[in-house]
Amino acid sequence: MAIIKFIRKFFFLINVLFGLYSLLVYQLVYAADIKHWLGGFLMMTYPMVLAGHLFFAFSWIVVKSRKAFLSLALFFLSYSIFDRTIKLFPPDVKPRQDFTFSVLSYNLMYGDYHGFVTGTDKNTGTSQYNVLDTLTADIRCLQELYNSQNYKEFDLINKLSKRNEYYVYMHSNPGNDKGEGSVGLAIFSRFPIINKKEQYWPPNNNGILAADIVINSDTIRVMNVQLKSMGIRVRKMLKNNNIDKEETRNVLSKLKRGFEERAVQVDLVEEWIKESPYPVMLVGDLNELPYGYAYGRFRKNLSNAFETNGFGFGFTYHKLPGFLRIDNQFYDERSIQNIDFATLSEIPFSDHYPIKGWYLLK
Numbered sequence: 260m261a262i263i264k265f266i267r268k269f270f271f272l273i274n275v276l277f278g279l280y281s282l283l284v285y286q287l288v289y290a291a292d293i294k295h296w297l298g299g300f301l302m303m304t305y306p307m308v309l310a311g312h313l314f315f316a317f318s319w320i321v322v323k324s325r326k327a328f329l330s331l332a333l334f335f336l337s338y339s340i341f342d343r344t345i346k347l348f349p350p351d352v353k354p355r356q357d358f359t360f361s362v363l364s365y366n367l368m369y370g371d372y373h374g375f376v377t378g379t380d381k382n383t384g385t386s387q388y389n390v391l392d393t394l395t396a397d398i399r400c401l402q403e404l405y406n407s408q409n410y411k412e413f414d415l416i417n418k419l420s421k422r423n424e425y426y427v428y429m430h431s432n433p434g435n436d437k438g439e440g441s442v443g444l445a446i447f448s449r450f451p452i453i454n455k456k457e458q459y460w461p462p463n464n465n466g467i468l469a470a471d472i473v474i475n476s477d478t479i480r481v482m483n484v485q486l487k488s489m490g491i492r493v494r495k496m497l498k499n500n501n502i503d504k505e506e507t508r509n510v511l512s513k514l515k516r517g518f519e520e521r522a523v524q525v526d527l528v529e530e531w532i533k534e535s536p537y538p539v540m541l542v543g544d545l546n547e548l549p550y551g552y553a554y555g556r557f558r559k560n561l562s563n564a565f566e567t568n569g570f571g572f573g574f575t576y577h578k579l580p581g582f583l584r585i586d587n588q589f590y591d592e593r594s595i596q597n598i599d600f601a602t603l604s605e606i607p608f609s610d611h612y613p614i615k616g617w618y619l620l621k
Contacts, residue, residue: 271326274315278333281308285337291555294525298552299518305550306344309334342566343549346573358598358617360450360474362481363396364542364586366611369405370413386608388412391419394606394613398472399423399447400483400542403464416445423447427455429468444468444483444543453478458527460520463488467528471537477620479595480535484528484543486553487520489513489585521546525553532560538594540618544586544611554587561589564600564616573602578610588616596621 287293287302312334319327370387374380388411399419406428407413420426428445443464446452454471469482532539541561547553554563565573565587575586590597598617606613 267322267324270318274319274326274329277308277311277315278329281312281333284308288340288550288555291552291559294522294552296515296518296522299522300514302550302552302555303548305337305340305548309337309344340550343554343563344572346565346569346571348570356598357619359620360397361615361617362540362542362588363394363399363613363615364402364483364544364588365394365399365613366402366485366544366586366609367404368609368611369403370609372405372407372413375410375412383608384410384412388415388418390606390608391415394603394615395422396615397423397449398481399445400481401445401447402483402485402544403443404428404445419445419447423449425450425452425472427452427457427468427470429457429459429466444485446470446481446483448472448481450474456531460487460524465524467524467531469531469535474620477594478537479620480537480539482528482531482539482541482543484541484545486524486544486546487517488546489517517546518552521551521553525556529556529560532557538591539589540591540595541589542587546585549584549587557587557589560591562592562597564588564590564597565602565614567597568600568616569602574604575602575612575614576610577604577607577612586611586614588614590616590618594621595619 284301284305285308287298288305312330316327316330316334319325319330367387368383370384371380372384375384404415405413406416408417416426416428426445426447429443443459443466444457446468448470451473452470453473456469457466459466465485465487467482467484469480471478471480528541532541539561541557545551545553545557557563565584572582573584574582576583588600596619598619600616601614603613603615
């Protein structure tokens with residue numbers, strides 16, 4: 260009996276220490292005011308914190324102990340960011356009400372251009388080219404777009420501008436104004452674009468591309484972003500079903516560098532948002548979970564369409580590990596209302612799923 264009491268006391272001590280750690284993680288996620296890379300690692304553990312509380316609560320319930328209330332209370336303490344994780348109730352099933360404009364965001368993964376030209380993967384580029392006919396929207400924001408007139412499947416600027424005649428794009432090659440070669444970011448619009456602003460971050464074709472778009476008699480600023488990649492390549496870490504220690508160390512180093520670089524990039528994006536003379540829409544690939552510094556900072560000034568009208572987990576990255584939501588659409592709810600939102604998970608022709616939102620100008 261003495262041993263059982265000791266085990267229970269020790270287990271409860273671990274439970275309390277874990278609870279204190281979870282409060283630290285909650286504070287970091289709620290406040291989003293710590294840009295240090297260590298804070299980034301701690302915020303990434305938020306889903307594991309929730310799972311830990313459920314584990315402790317279940318363990319105490321099994322032995323019929325009231326100590327379960329501690330973990331249950333700490334679990335429900337995070338209710339205010341549940342919407343970042345999962346939307347339990349689907350949007351209203353009534354017919355979609357009138358909207359002013361729709362926005363599509365899609366990371367194309369370059370259509371696997373290398374695989375296409377070498378013949379190892381013709382399907383990705385061809386499928387993307389065909390599906391872009393059905394992925395219609397008034398404003399289309401694309402990341403990792405590769406344009407080449409040498410192949411019909413990659414002559415995307417000519418193709419997309421037939422329905423969205425106004426467009427701006429940001430090349431990875433300075434001075435390349437004809438759209439030939441690698442294009443980091445692009446915005447295609449059915450409405451007139453009156454101004455363009457861009458910031459390119461080599462070497463991964465990340466950056467910010469902003470366009471001031473006139474919709475009827477109003478103007479909004481659409482910012483298409485792709486922040487520094489997390490650098491996670493799970494397949495490289497797992498060799499012959501074993502963990503590659505060297506590759507794991509490389510991933511941790513890449514994650515650290517990613518946290519540091521994204522923090523600087525986020526500060527610049529925030530400046531652009533605050534300086535904008537028009538209501539802002541911020542869409543694209545944050546390369547970060549909804550509990551990270553980037554999401555938290557943007558969420559301070561803008562609303563998130565998934566949180567408003569999404570359903571389920573809304574995962575947007577479908578390669579390993581396959582449970583990440585890193586693509587987002589933010590909007591200024593003072594001037595813009597989100598009517599509906601969808602993650603188009605039936606379209607698998609990239610490592611990202613497209614996301615689409617419908618909006619009403621107030």
